[in-house]
Amino acid sequence: MTNYGAIPTSSHASPLVDVESLSRAKHRIKAGLATRRAWRVMFDFHSMGLPHGVSDAFTRIKTNLAYFRMNYAIVVLIVIFFSLIWHPTSLIVFTVLVVVWIFLYFLRDEPIKLFRFQIDDRTVLIVLSVLTVVLLLLTNATFNIVGALVTGAVLVLIHSVVRKTEDLFLDEEAATTETSGLTSYPST
Template sequence: MTKNGADAVPTSSHAHPLVDLDSISHTKQRIKDGLATRRPWRVMFDFHSMVLPRGVSDAFSRIKTNLAYFRSNYAIFVLTVVFFSLIWHPTSLIVFTVLVFVWIFLYFLRDEPLKMFRFQIDDPTVLMVLSVITVVLLLCTNATFNIIGALVTGAVLVLIHAVVRKTEDLFLDEEATTT
């Protein structure tokens, strides 16, 4: 055995090239941080906050606020509805699974804003582009009826929730988390 410990067993997390514990730990943290933009489901489905709007302007105001506030939750919900509609279409399900990974890395797990050609792309734009790409690619898999039905069902359920979920307490939650 040498004095400088050259014969010692390596203890670095990079000792085995196939298992990089630092990368796994970083990925787990990015998943947690990415899902942090999602609002708690118990806040979203707080039955004490479900009240019919007072008028059309109140309904439109609620839709605008709730769509912005629960954006990630609504995306997860609609993607889940589309997933269940594709169970009997294996090709579409494979395409959808690949697209879900694209969604995870480009929308849910980003640490910083997405930049393309020196331009910063905001979250609503990324959401819209990913939605269009998802729909177009899935429509190319010959499951058109299922996809359209799932998207309409998801959109109707999201709009119903956005209309009946009052918004007065949502701003209080945002202020409480920033202080």
């Protein structure tokens, strides 16, 4: 006897999409993006104003770079992306690098450990930035990449100077690591 049009009811068939894996990925993406600062806080027009002097400008730059680090990384990556639209090879390399950025910087739950040493978040940012620039320069889009990096740096610098810091609060751990520089800690 044939069962044309019958819906299989076997529980042994594996689903096409693993719902649990998708749920975990969705949770990690939300948690990873939660570490960046809200864009409305970053672009709050009531918190914009010129600094009172050079020392105030340097203080703002230091505080804003620490506070909006992930947002600034996203801005620079977007500027680089738009500069590479007409260079398909560079765009493919950049897409692969963005995936690396997502997993090693944006969506990381735990610190990276390498040979019993815990790698600082700032070190990961610098290494990924240098790796991105070097690999993109190897794709012969040097003018576009340098222009995008300069544009991104100018945008970040302008924002970090103009954005007031009185309403920004770094947590105590972040404040202590900001003054310590590039460090790696042995994991216990």
